[in-house]
Amino acid sequence: MAIFNLTINDQRYKIEAEEDMPLLWAIRDLVGLKGTKYGCGIAQCGACTVHLDGQPVRSCSLPLGVIKKKQKITTIEGIGSPQLLHAVQEAWVEEQVPQCGYCQSGQIMSAVALLAQHPEPSDDQIDTYMNGNLCRCGTYDRIRKAIHRASGSAKPKTMGTH
Amino acid sequence: MSISSLSTERRRFLKQSLLGTAGLMIGVRAHAGGHALVKLFENNISTELNPFVLIDAKGVITLVNSRPDMGQGSIQAVTSLIAEELEVRMDQIQIVHSDGQAKYGSQGSGGSSTVRGLWFDLRKAGAAAKEMLVRTAAGRWNTSPESCQARDGGVFLTGTDKKFSYGELAVDAAKLDVPKNPKLKDPKDFKILGKYHKRSDIPSKVNGTAVFGIDVVVPGMLYATVIHAPSVQGKLVSYDATQAMAVAGVKQVIKTEHSYPGGKSEAIAVIAENYWAALKASKLVTAQWDDGDLVQTLNTGQYFKDAYAAAAKPGVRAEEDGDFDAFFAASEKKLESIYETPFLAHAAIEPVNATAHVKEDGSVEVWAPIQGPDGALGETADYLGIATDKIKIHPQLLGGSFGRKAFMDFMKEAIDLSRQVKAPVKLIWSREEDMMQGPFRPAMLSRMRGVIGNNRLSALSHQAIGESIQGQHWNGLADYQADDWLAGELSKENHKYGFPVHHLSYSRVKTPIPILWWRSVYASNFAWGQECFIDEMAHKAGLDPLAARKQLLRNSKRDLAILEKLEEIIKSSPALPTGHARGIAMFRSFESMSAAMVEIARKDKGARIVKVTSIIDCGQYVNPDNVKAQTEGNIAMGLSSAIKGGITFSEGKCDQTNYHQFQVMRMSEMPEVEVHIMDNLENPGGVGEPGLPPIAPALGNAIFNLTQKRIYKLPVDLDNLV
């Protein structure tokens, strides 16, 4: 067992765990933030995506032992607040993206990072960047639209018509 | 739930009912920024006008969602049906989940049944409660109910500014008899049903606050994971947990019991303080299993061999219109083909999991992502041999399910583990266990035969071949019976193609590979054979496949309207560029017809999917945007089932262990999608599944139109078509 001082969503957490425990389980079971999800455990589905110093990482495959003291971790709970959603979250609501919603924390964390890197991403850039995030419910088309909407580059179709 | 039973219920439950247990019942409550999940506390005493409508003195209106939400939108759908007739706005209500008690009627999400099954009963529940509130207000004003008007959660005296809120009326209203035939609104007066409304559960699904089954925390709970026999049915001979027990945080390694379809086997569980410790330790357990002859029989190669052998023999007759065999033998222009679909995993991103607490006093609580709390209640009672009033089921949000979580083997394991360790236990299957144990969508064959007459398609025979879900799970199928689920879907009554001669048969192929319903059940298999073959026959007859279907459906007006819509869409689209082709297909399931058109384009040695257009006729619906969302999801899952690898078994175990081996569609593969809803006032049909079946055959037909090569076997390798 070792002691880790983690900075998650600008809060400091002191936890005791094994060095090989993936960040995902520390976040979920030790810190108690359940928004970050387990889907595969082998960096294949993206459900566990969080930011490490702003970069998206698969927390299921990141052992606590490799995280440096100064590094900042951001989870889905840390990008907006209940009162004020992040622009990406807002776009997700506008496009009514989630179905079951289980993959969406990871999708949103990837999308936030994508938009930080490419403020007005092309469809190809979206495809490349978001390809590691599975959605079994099949919300990809809406995710694409929501990313365009959040980037401001979109001319979103009117909602509520068919 | 009928209205008369509401009346009995009302008497039984008297006027007051207690909602939930302390802090554990999760609901959705409106607040300024939308809706959020809330806890309803023990002292929240509401008046129950009927099981679905509870109103407290402050006017808080609680509606009960009786159908677990796995992403299909039942939280919104169920409560919209009630709210519409009750005359409350969706932002005025809070929502709780039913707990399996009989007073809520059937509570299983499945078979795309929620809206089509509850369309009238839930509206009547809302309307009956409204009438009681209006009569109470009229009584207080000494006037007739006709002089009062209910809206936005209050009753108004027409022509005045007098008003009672529902909260002020509820206690007295509950003393009245429940009207047997409350008047339902004319659809033209609907404010909620059929209209675009944002889903109230969505804000919580974008900020990480939505609580799924896997997220439930119960004080004092331990975490568990399970190791099953890789051969599913293998017998546990021995195991060594020495290394596993040395992992920090591990408490116990014990045996448990796994239910697979049609039987039970022993499994090993690791109990720990956190899930990672359990998972890590589970990989250090060494176990010996006696697989018997499963090494040979649990094998997809063997299954398909048996299936093709069955295709060479006649099946059990399910439906016969004219003497197909005689006609086929005597005809010159005829066709025969065998179509194949693979085994598939449900592969919901949330693995199966359950939290259970078997308490010292013999009572039990279960928190789980299950598709039906009533089923969960019954199975828990049976499993433990206790009365249902000792059991509290807390259904949780499901992180996808597609049928899988309606098979509650995982829940029983959690109960067994809690019983053994005498503490609340959260069991989560690893992704590997989730993927390798199934149960799976069965692989099936369709042996299609057809006769072509003069410019028309004259006769169709469909021999459905494969393992039966009912047969495997409940041993409920005699050798002389056709599986009636499948027969229903392929019946002439269902597809409505007017073949003068029609024949349907079924050949069961037994296998120990565990199978289960999967989004759209057998329709996901047999639409592939039926709809590709209709195209094959049309081409042989020299007819355009759309025109051939119009001819076959000439007596089915609603279906014709879909084909006309499709023609209209094609006509108004720009001409297909060279190197592009389209294919179409249609299939009715769960009382809704869905047609699909897939456009593909040549790419190197194969093709890419450019666009999928779907049309759904589901009659009346709750929220058009959700109908679209479900249909989009069905497009993705339908394509995934057609172009991604299936599940295979060799040497007695599943070859695919995780998403790197069982691939599902990713973002870069998602084509442009367009969904059209047919607007009419017909009774509602299903929405969650019917969009899926036509997708694969529309793709197969597009591939033929692009390459002149007919694909018979799924999955198809889209990168290598020549």
Ligand code: FES
């Ligand atoms: S759980 Fe980390 S990528 Fe799937």
Ligand code: FES
């Ligand atoms: S919304 Fe269900 S997996 Fe993405």
